Amino acid sequence: MTLSEALSQGLQVTATGLIIVFGVLLILMLVMMLMKTIFYRPEDGNTPKKAEAPATGAPAEVVMDDSELIAVLTAAVAASLNTSTYHLNIKSYRRIDTFAPAWNKAGLRDVIDARF
Numbered sequence: 429m430t431l432s433e434a435l436s437q438g439l440q441v442t443a444t445g446l447i448i449v450f451g452v453l454l455i456l457m458l459v460m461m462l463m464k465t466i467f468y469r470p471e472d473g474n475t476p477k478k479a480e481a482p483a484t485g486a487p488a489e490v491v492m493d494d495s496e497l498i499a500v501l502t503a504a505v506a507a508s509l510n511t512s513t514y515h516l517n518i519k520s521y522r523r524i525d526t527f528a529p530a531w532n533k534a535g536l537r538d539v540i541d542a543r544f
Contacts, residue, residue: 497521 429437498518506513528536 498521501521502513502516502518505518506516509516
């Protein structure tokens with residue numbers, strides 16, 4: 429086999445592989461679009477809505493000041509660690525995104541567990 433024949437055969441194998449890969453990706457895309465049209469039902473204005481609770485004048489959200497929130501957080505941490513709140517001192521708090529991947533949550537949990 430000469431060099432030109434080997435290169436042409438390699439090019440054919442490469443082109444065939446690329447065509448197969450992109451063909452399968454196209455088929456997967458079409459299947460996903462078909463599944464979306466079959467199983468997805470958008471909410472439109474014609475569907476009956478649940479009856480809303482009558483307004484009683486109370487606010488929908490419970491508003492807590494920081495001292496109450498820190499007390500609740502301290503109690504929750506103490507309960508999860510099976511210890512007294514006397515041994516804990518929460519200096520600050522911040523909300524963590526719930527959209528973090530599982531490996532990120534596992535790493536965060538390892539760091540928290542290593543501190544106690």
